[in-house]
Amino acid sequence: MSEGRQLGGGNRTPWSDLPASVRTGIEEVLGAPVVDARSQSGGFSPGSADRLVTADGRRAFAKAVAAAADPDAHQIHRAESRILPLLPRHLPVPRLLGVVETDEWIALVLADIEGRHPATPWLPAELDRALDALAAIAAEPVSAGLAEVLPPLGTAVAPLFGGWARLDPDHPPRLPDGLDAWYLDRLDRLGTLASEALEVVVGDRLVHLDARADNLLVRPDGSVVVIDWPWAAVGAPWFDALTLLMNVRYFDPGSAVDAVMARHPAFTGLTAAAALRALAGLGGFFAEASTRPAPPGLPTLRRFQRDQAVATLGWLRERWPDLDG
Secondary structure (H helix, E strand, O other): OOOOOOOOEOOOOOHHHOOHHHHHHHHHHHOOOEEEEEEOOOEOOOOEEEEEEEOOOOEEEEEEEEOOOOHHHHHHHHHHHHHHHHOOOOOOOOOEEEEEEEOOEEEEEEEOOOOEOOOOOOOHHHHHHHHHHHHHHOOOEOOHHHHHHOOEHHHHHOOOOOOHHHOOOOOOOOOOOOOOHHHHOOHHHHHHHHHHHHHHOOOOEEEOOOOOHHHEEEOOOOOEEEOOOOOOEEEOOOHHHHHHHHHHHHHOOOOOHHHHHHHOHHHOOOOHHHHHHHHHHHHHHHHHHOOOOOOOOOOOHHHHHHHHHHHHHHHHHHHOOOOOO
16 A cells, blocks of 8 residues: 555556567566457556466466656566565465566566456455455464565554644645544544554554455455555554455445454454554545645546545544544
């Protein structure tokens, strides 16, 4: 998760428009010419995202981006290229086949995963399987080697959780549409809760940090694979499961997510106080980020962040222990 990458719909570069050097490099990784390429939707990046089939029948997935077109996405691909090879192979995660870097482009070539994104609004059975996958990922402490590479979760989210402090109470901040003065009246308390969240997210488990529908694939057998790993960190085992429920609320504000929290083992160890603090940190990030000018080439980003702020903070308000605060 970052200030510039969230759920959305960018203008994907088709396979045929990639430079010949990039396409050739990908084919060299796969060991045969690509005879079919099908662009995949989702995400904000203008880079490519293609399911590929080679002349010898091999299937793969490749995503590529140029630094000039999207410097952030270029760095994101590079980060993921370092992280994926270190993830335990028994976990429900993608397998990196190779990396192509040529001129200003970087491409990641991965084993294809037969599957689709979960249905949204979320179906209860698919939500349970997604939470099962997140619980499996967080079941064991990370290895010493992986812990040396990945940041602590508190460090990773600290810039994000400072959102409330960036809404200056001396200059009336512009809240996203859908949020009222209730939040302005509690800026200091919300900021304190968000700061305290940096302590409650501490842990020794692998955290994806961007768990949402378009970063998950449901296989034909119903199991779920968690894709797109550039933000991985080490922290609390329940963090990804909590952010996934934010995504459920995003698509269905009336969803009974608290009942899910109460019954699924992915939330073991999560207290009501910790959940409130994490929601305050995440909600403040989305609220403040949504008030910024849209980045070049990403016109829908701020609207997504606004809607995510409304969903997250609506949930936080329901859980607020003292509405007169």
